[in-house]
Amino acid sequence: MRLLLVEDTEDVAEAIAARFARSGTAVDCAGTLNAARGFLEVQTYDMIVLDINMPDGSGTELLRGIRGNGHRTPVLMLTAEFGIETRIEALDDGADDYLVKPFDLRELEARVRALVRRDKGEKTRxxxxxxxxxxxxxxxxxxxxxxxxxxxxxxxxxxxxxxxxxxxxxxxxxxxxxxxxxxxxxxxxxxxxxxxxxxxxxxxxxxxxxxxxxxxxxxxxxx
Structure with a gap:
């Protein structure tokens, strides 16, 4: 499985990447939205984990661009905000799921697995x-x-x-x-x-x- 992680907090990105790498998942880490766009231009992904608060804009901007281009890759949003409006906006823009920081890496893994299974039509574990x-x-x-x-x-x-x-x-x-x-x-x-x-x-x-x-x-x- 190939995953794109869009997260600007270095220690968080490293922890997530290391967790997924242990299960054999290939993870590309982007610290900015522009870096993520560069990855998406040359690589297809099974899953995108996208932080909402990025240094060069909101992750929802990238999400809208992905969906506007017709890409149906599952996207899980990460947010440090508890506001219901932020979460509703992300879901309305095409996010498949979200997690509020701080979160347990085991839950992130489980949610990613579930989204990928659903996208590939695999109903069981x-x-x-x-x-x-x-x-x-x-x-x-x-x-x-x-x-x-x-x-x-x-x-x-x-x-x-x-x-x-x-x-x-x-x-x-x-x-x-x-x-x-x-x-x-x-x-x-x-x-x-x-x-x-x-x-x-x-x-x-x-x-x-x-x-x-x-x-x-x-x-x-x-x-």
């Missing part, structure tokens, strides 16, 4: 494919009920493949879901390495990762 089950909330992969030991990057890869099970996913799209702009030193060939590792760990499950040269990867049920 788990994705099943053959004997494999990906627990979205727990960020874990199970085979016949037994947890498979995967690193956070391997889990991020399986989250993408399980969410698109049966469909061919381009290597570039997988890369975008796993790595942020801050990780520019990572090459595209890293995907091949992670695919190779995961193949070994799910061997014998009846589910495999098929390589389609020039097209990408496909999670298939061999049974």
């Amino acid at each position: 788990a994705i099943a494919f053959g004997p494999l089950t990906f627990d979205i909330a727990g960020n874990s992969l199970h085979m016949n009920g037994v947890v498979i030991d995967l690193t956070r990057r391997e889990l991020a890869l399986m989250r993408v493949l399980m969410s698109n099970r049966g469909r061919v996913i381009a290597k570039e799209r997988i890369f975008d879901q796993m790595f942020s702009f801050d990780e520019s030193d990572v090459g595209l060939n890293a995907i091949e390495i992670y695919v190779g590792r995961v193949r070994k760990k799910i061997a014998g499950s009846g589910v495999s990762i098929r390589t389609l040269r020039g097209l990408g990867y496909q999670l298939v049920n061999d049974g």
Whole structure:
């Protein structure tokens, strides 16, 4: 999953980014609205977490621009204001949810998961494919009920493949879901390495990762 975090308070941004990174989410942090617009011009996101009070304007300005351009990416607003009018304005401008500061990072994670599931049409907290089950909330992969030991990057890869099970996913799209702009030193060939590792760990499950040269990867049920 790729998330854009628009937050100017550095320690808050670092804490949020670190929390999501532990679950394999690629997070791009923008400290201004202009920086966020730059990210949005070149990258598609699964989720946007947007602070209302930014140094170069209100987050609602960016929100209106996103919705005005026809983008339906889920947006969760952060606000230090308790006023009902501020929250109503954000929702009316197209926000999908909001959190009032200070908040528990666990609640932020849960709300983001819920919004992404809703956007992708996933009604439950788990994705099943053959004997494999990906627990979205727990960020874990199970085979016949037994947890498979995967690193956070391997889990991020399986989250993408399980969410698109049966469909061919381009290597570039997988890369975008796993790595942020801050990780520019990572090459595209890293995907091949992670695919190779995961193949070994799910061997014998009846589910495999098929390589389609020039097209990408496909999670298939061999049974």
